[in-house]
Amino acid sequence: MQDSYNYLRSAATNIDANLWPVGYAKLIRFAGFFSHCDHLLVFLQLFIYHICGLFYFHTLLALRPCSKWLQWTMFIFIFLNPAILYLSNYVTSDVYFIGISLVWMAQLFRLTYKPTLLLLSLHLLVLLLAFTVRYHALIYPVISMTVIVFCQYSATVKAWAIAMTIFLVGAFILYTTRQTETHMGRRQFSVFSGWQMANNAVYAYVHIPANKRSQDTVPPQFKDIHSRVHQWLDSVPMSQRPDRPIMAYFIWDPGSPLQPETGAQNISDNASHLRKMAQVAPLLNDYGKYLIARYPVPYIQYYIWPNLLQYMLPPAENLAVYNDGLDSVLPVAKDWFHYNTTHIYKRAGAELKYFNFYPYLMLLILLFFAIGWIKYLYQEGRAIANEHFRYALTIVTYYWLVNIGFSVLASPVVLRYQLFNMIIGATFGGMLWDMKVYGK
Numbered sequence: 001m002q003d004s005y006n007y008l009r010s011a012a013t014n015i016d017a018n019l020w021p022v023g024y025a026k027l028i029r030f031a032g033f034f035s036h037c038d039h040l041l042v043f044l045q046l047f048i049y050h051i052c053g054l055f056y057f058h059t060l061l062a063l064r065p066c067s068k069w070l071q072w073t074m075f076i077f078i079f080l081n082p083a084i085l086y087l088s089n090y091v092t093s094d095v096y097f098i099g100i101s102l103v104w105m106a107q108l109f110r111l112t113y114k115p116t117l118l119l120l121s122l123h124l125l126v127l128l129l130a131f132t133v134r135y136h137a138l139i140y141p142v143i144s145m146t147v148i149v150f151c152q153y154s155a156t157v158k159a160w161a162i163a164m165t166i167f168l169v170g171a172f173i174l175y176t177t178r179q180t181e182t183h184m185g186r187r188q189f190s191v192f193s194g195w196q197m198a199n200n201a202v203y204a205y206v207h208i209p210a211n212k213r214s215q216d217t218v219p220p221q222f223k224d225i226h227s228r229v230h231q232w233l234d235s236v237p238m239s240q241r242p243d244r245p246i247m248a249y250f251i252w253d254p255g256s257p258l259q260p261e262t263g264a265q266n267i268s269d270n271a272s273h274l275r276k277m278a279q280v281a282p283l284l285n286d287y288g289k290y291l292i293a294r295y296p297v298p299y300i301q302y303y304i305w306p307n308l309l310q311y312m313l314p315p316a317e318n319l320a321v322y323n324d325g326l327d328s329v330l331p332v333a334k335d336w337f338h339y340n341t342t343h344i345y346k347r348a349g350a351e352l353k354y355f356n357f358y359p360y361l362m363l364l365i366l367l368f369f370a371i372g373w374i375k376y377l378y379q380e381g382r383a384i385a386n387e388h389f390r391y392a393l394t395i396v397t398y399y400w401l402v403n404i405g406f407s408v409l410a411s412p413v414v415l416r417y418q419l420f421n422m423i424i425g426a427t428f429g430g431m432l433w434d435m436k437v438y439g440k
Contacts, residue, residue, distance in 0.1 A: 001324060002248075003091075004092060005266075006019050007024055007093065008025075008332045009271065011028035011336065012335070012336055015179070016176070017176050017180040017182070018274075019192045019274065020135070020192060021133055023093070023129065023131075024096055024133050026132075028336075031044050032336070036336060037337070037338075038337045045095045046088040046095070049088065050079060053078045055102065055106050056103065056105065057075065057078055059110060060427055063392050070434045073430055077423065078423060083355065084098070092318075092416070093134055094417075096133060097130065098423070101130060101420045102420070102423070104140060109388075109391070109392040112150075113388045115152045117157070123144065124165060127140055127165065127169075128168045131168075132172060135190060135193070136406075136410070136417070142402065145161075145162050145165055148162060173189050176190075184275055186278050186279055186282060188278075192281075193281075194285030195258070195277065195281055196248075196411050197288030197289060198250065198291075199250040201303075202229060203303050204291070204292075205295065205298070206241050207301075218290070221283065222286075225284070228257040228258075229257045246306055246307055247317070248412060252267055261276055268330070269330040307408045308408050310413040311413045311418070312362065312363050312366055313360070316359065317415060318416065319352065319415055320352050362415070365425040368429040369426075372433050373432060385435060
């Protein structure tokens with residue numbers, strides 16, 4: 001997929017800053033130390049996920065006794081999930097990040113009933129690791145610090161842990177900012193965030209009526225980019241404009257009016273073009289905020305609300321199509337994996353269409369968890385459940401509330417971003433429904 005080539009270029013050049021965090025690129029480089037065979041990377045991703053999944057699974061079993069059917073259901077959903085298997089075959093950080101997130105979540109549970117200094121120190125390291133892999137982990141320090149405050153540590157230890165969290169995250173942000181300036185030419189922490197802000201805003205702006213748009217008087221620094229957006233709107237009929245589902249069209253499509261250079265090819269594997277994208281990222285960040293502030297209601301109507309629906313019914317996106325539907329890869333993939341040619345083939349692929357049913361599975365899991373929560377409250381679940389499970393359920397609920405807000409506001413939600421939430425929702429939903437018989 002588009003992301004893959006950026007990760008491979010980061011691994012090949014061993015740089016410490018790019019459009020995305022480079023933690024996953026370091027994993028690719030680590031695998032490459034032994035072999036550049038693509039099978040090794042696929043195996044390593046799946047192996048790491050299963051080790052992390054085992055830690056999460058055994059942590060769940062330690063929270064409270066579960067019926068046999070629930071144990072088997074959780075085991076199947078964690079370890080035999082086809083989406084995890086197929087996503088492991090992609091050059092992307094998703095499965096690696098899901099595994100780290102499972103460990104991070106399991107450690108939060110353990111901190112509430114097994115608050116040792118060793119566990120706390122390991123948790124801070126896992127937190128930092130997650131932060132280096134995906135920007136979605138921006139919410140993790142907030143959740144971790146909140147949980148640590150309520151754990152049974154002394155005030156001194158809590159203060160140390162919170163200070164270390166801030167220090168580690170701050171040090172990584174500062175280091176990445178400096179490396180971005182070195183390699184991309186602009187001092188900024190995240191190149192991608194500026195583009196994402198503009199992408200989200202323009203998705204809503206295209207729905208503004210032409211007579212209203214013509215009255216816009218933009219600040220001087222936005223005149224060029226605003227003019228290009230208007231030219232694009234005048235030349236592309238409404239029926240041909242990207243609308244649903246919300247994706248990253250305005251970031252990656254060569255015809256996007258946000259692109260600093262029109263007609264650029266192989267954008268994700270085009271180092272010079274990516275550098276130009278980095279140059280304009282701060283401007284696009286401000287431009288996106290300007291459009292949102294000027295048209296807040298359309299932004300909610302045409303971006304926030306549809307993206308909230310995508311949170312509940314996330315599009316399958318890349319999981320439903322192999323290699324973006326192409327029969328070749330870009331040169332950086334050929335060089336890294338030592339392929340003889342850029343042409344690739346697939347052993348299967350027709351079954352990928354079944355991932356289009358996964359959005360409905362996500363919706364069912366959300367309902368399963370929410371109804372289980374209601375059942376837990378009205379059937380006096382707190383009186384039945386032990387203290388360990390109550391704390392864990394509170395953490396999961398807190399995480400999900402923060403995650404919904406961040407995910408909907410930050411970027412278009414797609415299925416691969418929701419697999420971790422599906423695992424959390426399915427396992428805890430099952431434990432809530434299993435509460436009556438196996439509560440104590």
